[in-house]
Amino acid sequence: MALKMFNALLPYFGSKRKLCSIIFKIISKYYHRNDWFNMTFVDAFMGSGAVSLFAKAQGFKVIANDIAERSYIAGKALIENNRIEIDHTDTENLFRNHPNNNHYIEENYVPDVFLEKHAKFLDNAFSNADDFLLKYLLIKYIFTLRPYSKFSSPNAFNKPMAEGRYDEIKSTYTNHINGNLKSSVTILREEKDKINSGIFTNNEKNEMHKEDVFDFLRKVNGDVLYLDPPYAGTLAYENEYAVLDDILGDKTPKSGFSEKEGMYMLDSLFDESEKFPLWVISFGNAGGNNKLEDLVKLVSKYRKCEVKEFAYKHCESVASEEHKQKSKEWVVIGHGCN
Ligand SMILES: C[S@@+](CC[C@H](N)C(=O)[O-])C[C@H]1O[C@@H](n2cnc3c(N)ncnc32)[C@H](O)[C@@H]1O
Incomplete structure (x- = not known):
C-alpha cells in the first residue's frame, strides 16, 4: 500500500x-x-x-x-x-535576492550536475533557507531534478539535457527530464504539498x-x-x-x-x-x-x-x-x- x-x-x-x-x-x-x-x-x-x-x-x-x-x-x-508546515510565503521568500549568495553550485556543478538556471536558483535559495524545513524542501527540489541513484551522471543525462539532446537520454531518466522542464515555482509547490503530507503529531517529543x-x-x-x-x-x-x-x-x-x-x-x-x-x-x-x-x-x-x-x-x-x-x-x- x-x-x-x-x-x-x-x-x-x-x-x-x-x-x-x-x-x-x-x-x-x-x-x-x-x-x-x-x-x-x-x-x-x-x-x-x-x-x-x-x-x-x-x-x-x-x-x-x-x-x-x-x-x-x-x-x-x-x-x-x-x-509546522510549509506555506506559500515560505516558498516565495526563497526567491528573494540574498546579499550573501556565494554561487557555489553554479561555479562547481554546472553543467555536470545541474542546469545553470537551477544552480542559480539553488544558490540563492539555500542562502534564504534559514530553517530545516526549507532546507529539506530544497533537497526535495534537487531530487526532482536528479535521480536518487546516479546522482551525478554528466554524459548520460545532464550535458545532453542542457543541450536539448533529449533523444540521446535513456528512458530511465524520463521522470527527471520532466522534472527539469518544470518551473521552479511548480516544483516547490508540488514538493511543499508532499512534505506537508508527512507532518503530523504523535504527541511525543521525538x-x-x-x-x-x-x-x-x-x-x-x-x-x-x-x-x-x-x-x-x-x-x-x-x-x-x-x-x-x-x-x-x-x-x-x-x-x-x-x-x-x-x-x-x-x-x-x-x-x-x-x-x-x-x-x-x-x-x-x-x-x-x-x-x-x-x-x-x-x-x-x-x-x-x-x-x-x-x-x-x-x-x-x-x-x-x-x-x-x-x-x-x-x-x-x-x-x-x-
Ligand atoms: C541503509 S541506509 C538506511 C535506510 C533507512 N532505513 C530508510 O528506510 O531510508 C543507511 C544509513 O546509514 C547512515 N550511516 C552510515 N554510516 C553510519 C554511522 N557510522 N553512523 C550513523 N549512520 C550511518 C547512512 O548515512 C545511511 O543514511
Whole structure:
C-alpha cells in the first residue's frame, strides 16, 4: 500500500518504505499494538526516515539518528517536527535576492550536475533557507531534478539535457527530464504539498540526532532498536551523494559499514546494543557477498533469532539484472537472551 505520508520522504537508495508494514507486523508479535503509545522506537541509521515516520504514525515516540546531514535535515523536518508546515510565503521568500549568495553550485556543478538556471536558483535559495524545513524542501527540489541513484551522471543525462539532446537520454531518466522542464515555482509547490503530507503529531517529543552510531547508542534508551546499516560491499552513501553532501557542507568519510568486510562491524554494534530489549535488523546479501548464516551467528551470540528473507531489489535502477535476481533482503529479530 502506498501511503500518502511517504510522498514526504526523499527517494533514498536503501529506503525501507516497502518493508514497513512487514517490519511492524513482526514487532506486534513481541509488543501488543495497544502498548506502542507508551514505547520508544530507536532508528539508529535513519536514512530517508521511512521507518521512523511509520513508527511515529503508529504512536511510538521516535528517537532517530544518522551520521549524514542530508538525513539529519529530513529527521528535523519530519520526525522532530510535529506541527509546522510549509506555506506559500515560505516558498516565495526563497526567491528573494540574498546579499550573501556565494554561487557555489553554479561555479562547481554546472553543467555536470545541474542546469545553470537551477544552480542559480539553488544558490540563492539555500542562502534564504534559514530553517530545516526549507532546507529539506530544497533537497526535495534537487531530487526532482536528479535521480536518487546516479546522482551525478554528466554524459548520460545532464550535458545532453542542457543541450536539448533529449533523444540521446535513456528512458530511465524520463521522470527527471520532466522534472527539469518544470518551473521552479511548480516544483516547490508540488514538493511543499508532499512534505506537508508527512507532518503530523504523535504527541511525543521525538528526537533527531546526527552522530556516529556507536556514540548515539551509548546515549539513548528505548524499547525497539531498529538497525539498518549500509550493507557491506554495496555502494557507499558518501560516494553516491557526495555532491549533495558537499552542497550541504557535510564531509563524512566513507562509512566502515559499506566496506566489503563491513559486516563484521555488526558484532561491535550488537555488543553496544545490549540494553535494548528488542532488535530489528535489516540487512542484505549484496548480490551474494554476505551470508545470512553469518548474520544469524553474530546475532545469536547475544539473542534468540527470528529471520525473514525477501527477494527485495536493493538499489533497483543501479543494479544489473543478474544482481537483482540474486539480491536478498533479510529482517532479523533479536529477542530474549541467549
Ligand atoms: C541503509 S541506509 C538506511 C535506510 C533507512 N532505513 C530508510 O528506510 O531510508 C543507511 C544509513 O546509514 C547512515 N550511516 C552510515 N554510516 C553510519 C554511522 N557510522 N553512523 C550513523 N549512520 C550511518 C547512512 O548515512 C545511511 O543514511
